[in-house]
Amino acid sequence: MKDIKAKLTEKIKASFDTVSEKDYNGNRLDFHVDVKIIPQILTFLKVNLGYIHLSHISCVDWLEEGEFEIIYILWSPVEKLKVFVRTRINREKPVLPNIDMIWRQANTYEREMREMFGIEIEGLEGAEEFLLEDWQEMPPMRRDFQTEEYAEKTFWSREGREDAIDVREEIIKRSREEIPDFAKKYSR
């Protein structure tokens, strides 16, 4: 596995300059790349290196840093290696190159990303209403979208739920575990 990774890194670095890699245990290897070379590097991986399978495209909202991170997860059935191609784009004006001519199924992911995060995909086919119907608010998967508030004002609440207690306090008392700091923020 080590030499496969080393060889792959070498090949990628020989063809592209603005690439940094990060190694993980097991069959995973990450590349951080610039958004401009996304179509090129994905084509290169698919056509020349045998990473023919696009497992997933995922998007992470780094609200504090003002960026979206897009992650393309590829798989090679020959080398049995997962390659994560990561890129970051500006959160204010998110624009991403279209890759659905490389993998046709990427179209579905891109349409979903467009709708859920409000990322504009250049030249996307079918850039219209997809999963959400009649949506008028900001894209719902952005972290600054106040889901609970929205649900409250749109769908009403059944009376009698206001005094629902936070059961986590009790669970912690019994199991003597700590609530992680990040989770405290969300406690009711």
Next chain:
Amino acid sequence: MINDKNSQKIVDIIQNWARKHSIWVLAYGTGCGAIEIPPTMTSRYDAERLGVRGAATPRQADVLLVTGYLTTKTLKRVIRVYEQMQDPKFVIGFGSCTINGGMYYDSYNTIKLLDKYLPVDVYINGCMPRPEAVLAGFGKLQEIIAEGRANGAQKYKDNLEWYKANQKKIIPSLLTTDYNW
């Protein structure tokens, strides 16, 4: 022809008794709760001995079983389905999601109170209700049908405007037909 009150009453009693023993449920699963329907209907719990059976299309069904959370998108279809059903028709809200939102209480895309959009005759609580609970729910429905209290469809007709306004609030593009019930 029956035109005096007392004989109408007798006819109603007979009608309701017959309806009670022949409940056709529309096979339309919406949330995770739909997975409890196969065991309820098949040999283990055998709902058919109570006269509860599956129907293939809305026009042949008496009961709309809303089995769990409804996204706004599904709600649109469910309303369509409900309006296609013929009288007498009843709605059973199944699982806590239909009652108060359940574990999806803070979701941006699922409704919380089903009875704001459709007239619910019986609620079955639980997340998800076991087949025993489902059968108990059907039993309750039969009870209120026999007593002539299952008048959700009438309620819907009488308060059509209120229901439509609620539905339109979350589905602006809802195509509403003019009904002349």
